[in-house]
Amino acid sequence: xxxxxxxFDGVSYAYEEAPREAVSDISLSISxxxxxxxxxxxxxxxxxxxxxxxxxxxxxxGGRLKGSVLAFxxxxxxxxxxxxxxxxxxxxxxxxxxxxxxxxxxxxxxxFGPECHGLSRPEVDMRVEEAxxxxxxxxxxxxxxxxxxxxxxxxxxxxxxxxxxxxxxxxDEPTSQLDPAGTAAIFEVLxxxxxxxxxxxxxxxxxxxxxELCPRIVAMVAGRVLADGPxxxxxxxxxxxxxxxxxxxxxxxxxxxxxxxxxxxxxxxTAAFESPIA
Amino acid sequence: MAGGLSLYAEGTSLLxxxxxLTKGVVTLSAVALAFxxxxxxxxxxxxxxxxxxxxxxxVLRRLLAVALAILLPITLLLLAVQGFANPNNRTVVFALGxxxxxxxxxxxxxxxxVRIACLVGATFLxxxxxxxxxxxEALMQRGxxxxxxxxxxxxxxxIPQTLDMAGRxxxxxxxxxxxxxxxxxxxxRAYLPLMLPLVLSSLVAxxxxxMALEVRGFGLRxxxxxxxxxxxSAAQRILRWVMALAVPGxxxxxxxGWR
Numbered sequence: 319x320x321x322x323x324x325x326f327d328g329v330s331y332a333y334e335e336a337p338r339e340a341v342s343d344i345s346l347s348i349s350x351x352x353x354x355x356x357x358x359x360x361x362x363x364x365x366x367x368x369x370x371x372x373x374x375x376x377x378x379x380g381g382r383l384k385g386s387v388l389a390f391x392x393x394x395x396x397x398x399x400x401x402x403x404x405x406x407x408x409x410x411x412x413x414x415x416x417x418x419x420x421x422x423x424x425x426x427x428x429x430f431g432p433e434c435h436g437l438s439r440p441e442v443d444m445r446v447e448e449a450x451x452x453x454x455x456x457x458x459x460x461x462x463x464x465x466x467x468x469x470x471x472x473x474x475x476x477x478x479x480x481x482x483x484x485x486x487x488x489x490d491e492p493t494s495q496l497d498p499a500g501t502a503a504i505f506e507v508l509x510x511x512x513x514x515x516x517x518x519x520x521x522x523x524x525x526x527x528x529x530e531l532c533p534r535i536v537a538m539v540a541g542r543v544l545a546d547g548p549x550x551x552x553x554x555x556x557x558x559x560x561x562x563x564x565x566x567x568x569x570x571x572x573x574x575x576x577x578x579x580x581x582x583x584x585x586x587x588t589a590a591f592e593s594p595i596a
Numbered sequence: 597m598a599g600g601l602s603l604y605a606e607g608t609s610l611l612x613x614x615x616x617l618t619k620g621v622v623t624l625s626a627v628a629l630a631f632x633x634x635x636x637x638x639x640x641x642x643x644x645x646x647x648x649x650x651x652x653x654x655v656l657r658r659l660l661a662v663a664l665a666i667l668l669p670i671t672l673l674l675l676a677v678q679g680f681a682n683p684n685n686r687t688v689v690f691a692l693g694x695x696x697x698x699x700x701x702x703x704x705x706x707x708x709x710v711r712i713a714c715l716v717g718a719t720f721l722x723x724x725x726x727x728x729x730x731x732x733e734a735l736m737q738r739g740x741x742x743x744x745x746x747x748x749x750x751x752x753x754x755i756p757q758t759l760d761m762a763g764r765x766x767x768x769x770x771x772x773x774x775x776x777x778x779x780x781x782x783x784x785r786a787y788l789p790l791m792l793p794l795v796l797s798s799l800v801a802x803x804x805x806x807m808a809l810e811v812r813g814f815g816l817r818x819x820x821x822x823x824x825x826x827x828x829s830a831a832q833r834i835l836r837w838v839m840a841l842a843v844p845g846x847x848x849x850x851x852x853g854w855r
Contacts, residue, residue, distance in 0.1 A: 374807055403813040415804035418812070419757060420749035422729045429823050434742075436818030443823060464753075464760050482812065 321390070323486050323517040324348040324371055328385035331366060331375055340366040341541040344385075350485070353508075353518045355532030355549075357525060358562055363541040364521040365411070368488040371519065372408040373399045389486060404435060407484035409476055411491050416475035417463050424466070424474055425450065425459040431482045442481075449481040452507050468495035476504065480511075487511065489520040505531060525565040529553070529582040537562045550586075554579040603723040611653040611725040616734040618832045623722040625839035630714035632846040634855050636703070639710045646717040655724040659717065666716055671709040678705035728752045734826050742820050758798065765793050 329344040341363040348354055356364050369375040373394040376383045387394040389406050410416050421427040425446050432442040450456045453473040458466065463474060472495045479487070492508075493501040505527065512518055522528050528535055529549040537545040537558045544561065545552040552558055553568050564572065567587035571580040574591070581587040611619065626646060633639045650659050678701040679689075685698030729749055736745040766776055769789055776786040809815070846854075 372811060374810070378807055378810065399810040400813050400816050403811050403816075408811050410804060410808060412801075412804060414761075415801045416808045418746075418750075418809065418814075419753050419805055420729075420746050422727060422753075426729065426823070430814075431812035433820055433823065434813040434816055434818075436816070436820055439821055439823055442821070446823075464756055478812065 320349045320351060322347055322388070323350045323352070323390060324519065325388040326367075326370070326385070327388070329370060329387055330382075330384040331370055332382045333375070334380040336381070339541055341370070341538075344543055346536065346543065346546065348517060348519065350517050351512070351515045352534060353512045353532050354520070355528035355535045356519060356521045356538065357523060357528055357535065358538035358544070361540070362538040364538055365490050366541075367538070368408055368490050368519065368521060370394065371486075371488050372406055373397060373402050374408070403431070403482065403484075405484055406486045406488065407479040407482050408488040409479050409490060409492050411494060413468070413471040413475035413495065416478065417471070422462055423459065424455060424461050424463055427463050427474060428477050428481050431478055435482070445481040445483065449477040452480055452510070453477045454503055469497060469500050472496055473500070473504070476507075480507075484516070486517045487519070489518065491521055491523070493522075501527075525553070525563060526567070526584075529565050530584070549582045550579060553582045603720070604727045605655050605658060605724045607654050607725065609653045609725070611649060611721070613827065614725075615826045615828045615832050616726050616731045617738065617826075618828075618836050619722050619726050620731060621836045621839050623718045625843050626718040627715050628843045629846055630711045630718075632843070632850060634850060636707045636710055639707065639714060643710055643714050643717065646714060646721060650717060650721050650724075653721065653725050655721070658724060659720050662720055663713065663716055667709070667713055670712055671705075674705035674709050675702060678702065678708070730824070730826070733822055733824055736820070737822055737826070743815070746814070758794070761797060761801070762790065762794050765797070766790055769793075 324346070325348070326344045326346040330339050330342045332339040344363075344367070356367060358364055366375060369379070370383075370387050371389060371394075373387070373389075375381060377394070377399050383395070389397075389402060392402075394402070417427055418430045421430060428446045428449055429442050432445050437445070447456075450459060453476050455470065455473050455477055458470060458474075463471065466474060472493070476492060487508075489508075493504050496504060508518060508520070509531065520528075520532065533548060535545070535547065535549050535552040536543055537552050537555075539557075539561045545555045545558045549565075553564055559568075559572075565582050567584060568580045568582050571587060571590055576590055581590045626642060630639050630642055633642065647656075650656050679685075679697040680695055680701065682698065682701030682704055684704070685701045687699040689697050689699050689702060691697065729752075732740070732745045732748040735748070736742060740748075769786070770776060774786055774789055775782055776790070777783065
């Protein structure tokens with residue numbers, strides 16, 4: 319049985335002075351090498367889930383945490399975030415605040431994390447080059463981070479994270495500022511990392527993308543897990559259909575009154591639509 | 597917008613390649629010496645040396661553009677005021693109607709102008725040939741803590757970052773119909789809808805950046821190894837010591853009667 323990368327055991331969390339819990343009674347086990355998609359409406363608790371996994375909640379935010387969050391067997395309460403950063407990486411929604419704000423070149427910005435971890439010069443250089451190549455920003459190496467567009471900045475933030483070579487990647491809407499081509503390129507990078515055994519937890523609103531990429535989906539609503547399983551199961555769950563939404567192929571199949579379970583991916587939907595015609 | 601607050605001009609001159617600390621020490625010492633030296637001859641000699649270094653660094657044209665904009669009005673003002681109103685004025689040089697100009701005042705103004713020219717020249721010579729990040733990196737390699745190094749580096753980025761954020765907010769508010777151009781009262785009215793989101797988003801950004809730094813391991817108690825190695829040499833070390841010692845030496849000489 320593979321090692322558990324991340325475990326939420328009966329986790330409830332409320333931010334300091336918040337009247338209600340941001341997440342309630344979450345229990346999830348994520349094995350090493352899994353690629354999990356997390357989706358749900360606004361205020362579902364998706365970002366808080368990432369902050370808890372990283373340890374920023376409660377270390378940074380304070381607040382009340384019940385239950386336990388284990389990353390690679392270590393409880394978030396006992397491991398400071400800076401120590402956890404060697405094996406867990408978090409990509410924030412806003413790439414502007416992800417950059418250090420102290421570096422004048424893109425490659426120096428990517429090197430910031432590995433340097434903080436005391437890696438050797440050749441190792442840092444190798445990681446910087448590899449990370450920039452992965453996300454396609456090698457040609458921007460000498461530019462100032464503030465001269466980059468939103469999409470380029472998002473790639474830089476991801477490169478800075480990849481240079482740390484974390485075993486668990488927490489991605490909070492990693493492609494929100496990217497164009498379709500940039501989005502496809504980043505998902506290709508993530509697919510490569512997944513193939514190399516990196517565990518990925520990715521918050522994403524594009525349900526079609528999630529269904530294509532993630533073998534397991536966690537649907538959240540109002541701080542609770544509504545459904546957890548393969549995309550076909552999750553999006554054929556009545557409560558998910560009502561409260562989270564449906565991938566476009568699933569919605570088309572439903573609107574066409576096709577018999578369930580409805581397809582969630584393009585390839586499956588082609589077959590589903592062909593059957594009644596035949 | 598152009599990133600960074602740096603005036604650095606790409607180049608491969610001897611000064612570009614010199615150790616940042618050498619350039620820092622030379623700059624500070626040159627400025628100090630310009631203000632310690634007693635006569636215009638000494639200060640002008642220092643100015644000529646700086647001008648030669650500027651030319652060697654290949655940034656003479658850039659310096660002249662900046663120097664003209666800064667120094668010309670200052671020099672004219674000094675000459676106009678000191679030549680006319682300095683209390684030590686005795687020897688008449690010329691008169692413009694009722695306004696009489698004196699040699700003593702003009703000499704004092706000229707000395708002050710040459711000193712300011714040295715200050716501007718040395719500072720811009722340093723700025724044109726040194727990346728701010730290189731200076732803080734060199735200081736960290738000499739024992740400055742990474743936290744202080746970060747403060748130094750990020751301080752240099754705060755203004756461009758804030759301007760960048762202000763630009764985004766201004767664009768967003770304009771898109772909603774806010775008029776940010778035109779008469780002074782109209783621009784004043786637009787100030788609050790721009791400042792409030794700027795302050796709030798700066799606070800949020802500060803919190804998020806603090807989190808992001810932790811996530812990247814900033815503050816880990818490990819020996820940090822820089823990607824950059826600045827070439828230092830015995831000649832540069834000697835130069836640094838000579839320049840650093842020249843300042844107390846000049847002060848001592850002044851006390852001893854250097855005129």
